[in-house]
Structure formats: C-alpha cells, structure tokens
Amino acid sequence: MAKVKVTKVRSVINRPKDQKLTMEALGLRKMNQSREIEDSPSLRGMLAKVSHLVKIEE
Numbered sequence: 001m002a003k004v005k006v007t008k009v010r011s012v013i014n015r016p017k018d019q020k021l022t023m024e025a026l027g028l029r030k031m032n033q034s035r036e037i038e039d040s041p042s043l044r045g046m047l048a049k050v051s052h053l054v055k056i057e058e
Helices: 016-028 041-048
Strands: 003-008 034-038 054-057
Touching: 003 041, 016 041
Parallel strands: none
Antiparallel strands: 003 034, 003 054
16 A cells, blocks of 8 residues: 655644644654655545644645
8 A cells, every 4th residue: 555654833822632642642742743645535634634744745
C-alpha cells in the first residue's frame, strides 16, 4: 500500500478536544515531528479533520 508522510506544523493549543485527540492518534506530539503512515480511508478522514495543522506529502 501507499504511504503518506505527515508532519505537524501548527500547535494544538486552543484547539477543540477532538482535534487534539486526532493528532495524538496520528502519533504527532512535537512540532515538526513526521511519521509515515499507510494510506487508508480512515487515515484520510483523520487528515481532513486536522489538515490545517499538518503538512501532507504523498
């Protein structure tokens, strides 16, 4: 399967709790931290919710 590289570029301070929990579930805790995650429909839904906080590279 394809992988997606996700990098945290904005803070979750003063964000709704569901966005904070989504970032935690993605494994992104620190600024500029990156992870490569297998692409799936559930991942795309999570990324859509926090798209303004992360940078997504195919």
